[in-house]
Amino acid sequence: DKNILESQIDVLIIGAGPSGLMAAYWMARCGVNARIVDKRGTKVFTGQADGLRCRTLEIFDSMGFQHRVLQEGHVAVEANFWVPDGRGNLIRQGPHCSRKVNESPFRNMLLNQGRIEQFLLDSIREHSDLEVERGVIAEAFEYDSAKASDPDAHPIAVTLRTLSDEEANPSSLHAEGGPQKVASGVARGSLLQDDWEELVSKSRAKETRTEIVRCKYVVGCDGAHSWTRKQVNIPLEGSSTDHLWGVIDVVPISNFPDMRRLGTVTHPTGTILVIPRERNMVRLYVPVQAVEANVPGESRHDRSKITLEMIKQRVQVILAPFTFDFKICDWWAAYQIGQRIAPTFSKDNRVFLAGDAVHTHSPKVGLGMNMSMQDGFNIGWKVALVAKGVAQSLILNTYDPERHRLAEMLLDFDRHWSGLFTESEDEEKAQSMIKVVKFFEDFADGRKSFYGASSLIWKKHDDSGPTASASGGCNLIPGERLPPVKLRMQADGNVKWTTAILKSDGRFRVVALTGDMRASTQRSRVEALAKRLSSGHGSEKSLFDRYTSLTGTHDCALDVLAIHSGPWTKVEFFDFPDVFHPFDTVHGWKYDKIWCDDACPWDRDCDGTGYERWGVDRKRGAIAVIRPDQYVGWVGELEDVEEMVDYLDGILVRQATTA
Ligand code: FAD
Structure with missing residues (x-):
């Protein structure tokens, strides 16, 4: 049919809810040839999910818009459980506050899903021309599994159809003279200005057309009734009672x-x-x-x-x-x-499923949107880096084990938690609720991620890690997120949380905890490290020339940072070897690569105890590789560069070496 368009792209994201937008963020950030479609005519404006866990806010901080949530949202840290007193009255049990509330810079917050989607859309626009194609439905699918192992193949063909106005906006946004009111009661007065502009601009009629898009990868983020999941014959399993x-x-x-x-x-x-x-x-x-x-x-x-x-x-x-x-x-x-989960989240590492498409549960745990966004965040950078030829495709194997385990924990949490809402009266109910919350605290707030060993998670035989401080084990644990710490920038004394320092820009970070450089022995160790980082291996000039660059965004897939433990006044910016403060004659020095774990007199959060929280010896330091999503991938001593290079060689694509 001549009227059917054909095109070819690297990544197609189906569904622009929270999980799809999160995956799209990475496509925008890494400059991937990608598209994102959604059959709905507009984003969500009211209702649906509204809980934000602190880990999600940490992720937003690394994406640069967490302040918008702080500005508009409602903090929810303490919970009160009201129960009957047996005399016809209700009495308060509480307040109950998480014991670990201070383990994140952020608190759990509440804000409408529509606002979160707006922030994500704005962030995607800030980094690229990628726009959600609204009112576009994916409705036919062909997959040639014989081409699955060819990295250059486009084995998937998806037919996209632009919907008519009525199909895309079943609630009929189009009263005469433009959108006035949607069925659920959204009126001009109840929307913020940017929401209103989004609604008006997206609800204009479009030309209907059909297009076959050939893609290398498809990420199905199309919600609980996932069309994509059905195309690859992955069922949802679990309880039949809703x-x-x-x-x-x-x-x-x-x-x-x-x-x-x-x-x-x-x-x-x-x-x-x-x-x-x-x-x-x-x-x-x-x-x-x-x-x-x-x-x-x-x-x-x-x-x-x-x-x-x-x-x-x-x-x-x-x-x-x-x-x-x-x-x-x-x-x-x-x-x-109902509580349901898909047995696998991917088909041949070509089609991936994220969010509600692969796990559904009751809404009351306030985790659906968080888990969905974190799924999209997890698969997004992996597919983006593989599509850009920066990372090896084997890293895609890690998506399913990393996220499936968490989804199982989510359902487990939900079973315990939901039961407490629907069973008949139980005198111990408030106490049980407190117990369930405490038991799942690390999981529910995303403090731990429980990712197992893989190409991206280098687990040593000795779990204590070589960098343990005298006071206890090292807390930089491969497979867990870097515990957030507030640091001072060496050059200007400004303070920032590591969640903001470690930007989600697609790069792996070599973080050298250079210890106390006042001691000459330590300074020699740091100099030796710098030499090994910058002097190269084999034919490369340096470790940073060893791997393919992230073209269009960064000239290297690696970034390097130093965090020292001495007082900032006793160690100078120029005491650090060049690799920690790159220079060019136009822009001068890069000042934001050297940080200091020193107490700040005007900011109590920056108390100079980062090394202790990380369980790293203040004198000797350590070195870690942090993945693009802020999870610790590898950790070792300053001398362990060879092992670190082995780790990176297992992930990143080497530059073609010139003869
Ligand atoms: P979704 O947000 O569902 O996004 C999926 C997107 O895919 C949709 O925009 C859809 O239009 C699109 N899509 C589907 N099929 C296709 C196709 N073939 N082609 C193109 N696009 C397609 N959570 C709570 O915590 N509390 C609540 O009270 C709550 N209420 C909810 C009420 C409703 C009506 C819904 C739908 C969800 C609710 N949720 C609630 C769940 C919460 O919204 C989800 O957990 C969260 O949105 C998951 O995000 P997601 O991106 O995985 O999926």
Whole structure:
């Protein structure tokens, strides 16, 4: 058919929800020949997910827009559990605060999914011309598995069709004179200016057309009913019982004293979850099975039978003797979801699945969007670097084991947590909730990532690591995120968290913890290290010429940083070998490569205890390679350069050596 267009690209992302946008960020950042399509005419504006865990904020910091969440979102650190006192009243148990709340620079926060999508879209635009193609559906798929092992092949053909206005915007955004109101109640007055502009610009009618796109890789981020997953015959397995929930985003009129505090309220027929949000809004998760069970002969799980009024009445019953009503409802839904997981997240390392496409669970854990974004973040840089010819394709093997294990933990957490909301009254319920939260604390807040050994995670036989400080083991653990620490820049004394220093720009980072360079022996060790980094191996001029460059964005796939442990006044910028402060005659020295773990008198977070938190000897230091996503890949002594090069050789593509 002559009317069908044909094209060829490296990476196609199907779905522009949180996981797809996260993957697209990497395509934008690394300059990949990629496209991203979504069948919806617009992004999300109201409702859906709203919980942000601290690890997600750390990732946002490395992407450069975490401040926007801090500005608009609502901090939620303490939780209160309200239970009946047996005399018809509700009493507060709490507040309960995470023991580990200070292990991240950021706190758990609450903000509407639509705003997060906006920040991601803005960030993608900042780095490239990549735009989400809205109202474009993927609807046919062909895969030639015989070509899977050929790195230059485009074994997948996806047919994309531009939808008509009505198909792309089923809620009919198009009242006369432009979008006035969507079905769920989004009105001009309830949107921020940039959201409104996004809505207006994306809801213009487009020309319908069909196109066959041949791609090297496809990332399916197309949600719980994933079309991509079905094309590669990967099932979703798990519980067949779905939980049915009413979710409302309202501005409450209530005399419940903790209406603006995170918490739960328990009642014999179920527990509601109270989530304070931006703009005086509160989200309530309300179990509604009990309502339906009273309707004889009807399915317990008929979503269409749930009304806003029913949800309101349930809240009134559970919150009694406190009152509850509202005039403003931003969004509401009857949300039905079961705990399901796909047995694998990839097909031949050519088609990858991320987010809700491969794991679904109840919304109350506040993890769906976080896990989905972290999936997209994980696969995004790997596919981007492989597509750019910077990393070897074998690193793609690490996506499934790294994320599948976490998805299983997510479902496990959800089973424990959800059960506490739907079971009948239990005197110990509040206590059980505290226990479940504490048990899963590291996991739920993403402090640990539990990634196992692979080409990207170099595990030594001796788990304590060679760089352990006198006081205990080394906390720079391959497979876990670098524990965030606030440091001072040697050159200007400004302070920054490592989450911001280690930018998500697609580069691996060689981080030399150069120890206390006041001692001449230590300075000699650092000089020897610098020589080995810059003097090259074999025919290359230096370690940095050894690997293919990230063309268009960076001239090297590696970046090098030094972090020393002495007082900044006793060690000078120029005491460091050249490799730590590159120079060119136009731009001068790069000042942001040398950092200092020294206490700052005007910033309490920067207390000069980074080495201790990392479990690294302040005198001797250590060296680590941090992956583009801030996870520790390799760690060793300053002398272990050979082993470090072995690690990098197993990941990055070597430059063709000139004879
Ligand atoms: P999604 O955000 O679902 O994005 C998938 C995208 O793929 C969609 O934009 C879709 O249009 C697109 N797509 C699908 N098929 C195709 C195709 N063939 N071609 C092109 N594009 C396609 N989470 C909570 O924590 N709390 C909640 O209350 C909550 N409520 C929700 C209510 C609804 C109605 C929905 C849909 C989700 C809700 N979630 C909630 C879940 C939360 O939104 C997800 O966990 C999160 O969005 C996952 O992100 P994702 O990118 O993996 O998938």
